[in-house]
Amino acid sequence: MPQPQKRIPKSFFTRSDVLQVSRELLGQHLITEIDGERTVGRIVETEAYHQDGDKACHAYAGRRTKRTEVMFMEGGHAYIYLCYGIHHLFNIVTGKADVGSAVLIRALEPVHGQPLMLERRGMERLEKRLTAGPGTLAQAMGIKKAWTGTDLTDPPGPIWLEYGDQIPSADNIAESARIGVGYAGECAQWPWRFTIAGNPWLSR
Template sequence: MTSFPVLPRSFYENPNVTSVAKSLLGKRLVAELPEGKTVGRIVETEAYEGITDRAAHSWNNRRTARTEIMFGQGGKVYIYLCYGLHHMFNVVTNKIEHPHAVLIRAVEPLEGEELMAKRTGKELGDPTITRGPGNLCKALGLSKIHNGVDLVSGIIRIEDDGFQVKKGAVLATPRIGVDYAGEHARWLYRFILKNNPYVSKTKSLTKK
């Protein structure tokens, strides 16, 4: 079976969270769990810029049992339960005490789609199978028990298979569901691969 390079710690320690969020597009998110291996190409991300970002859990240096993982080493998994219903998979970025993170909002299935369909109760080829962070986590079998997993050496990892994102294919938009963040809700911190069917649907898009 073909193996691909795992993104190194230095990739995640980049202090520019929007650069990390854009660079994650096209990479392979791999979950190798007891049920089987599932892989999806990342097609939608959102950046959260730590203590200066009202949309971030760590805004204003907020430290709780839940957010403490964000203040740690870049390259760790941060998973939380949203509204008691949906798990949200995030990648911790930057260095210790700089709580940046990137939410992975959607992937395009590459391997293990039958297992994804079984987990979600959806049909093969249905774009909603991994569209949106809740569906993504359900399809890949990710939950709070994976909080803190090291992406550099763990059962969950992000790989680079050499996929090239074409020039002009990345769009930047405001993030979804963060209206409470005031003017920060309008930041163009969501990045998508243009015209990919697995990306969440929005009314307006801005080219980046």
């Protein structure tokens, strides 16, 4: 028996509805492999960003800069940037080329490689703060800013996504306002944050 195709294909990410992609990313697995060491996390919290009308989006109104250029790549690429001088934030670009939209991964449930994640975070014991937040999960997974622009669907990459085995039903997906975007005026209140309701690994 051949193994089922587990890696999430490009067609998943190139769809134009970033809200739908954000919802469907819940329950999927984010995987990194560095020097043969693999870490796996189940996505439990996402946020959507889109250039059209969304003032919280770095690509708002089609604004292209050196940093945001990768947001205009075809869906399925990584957009990684440094926030507040310390934290690497990992996003997945969505949609067609030349449209700036992406999904921020905000929290993971550790699935595999917890000892290495703990080491990267300088922690002794498994507790929520290991991966509950976009900056901490990037550190736990060993995500590097140099990976921005990487094609997440092109093996063998250091980072990719696979279908998870526990996908939440629509009833178990909660929507709320995005975190930390108060500067974006009325857009800050849009319910573009998606979580697996009640999951213990959520941020905040």
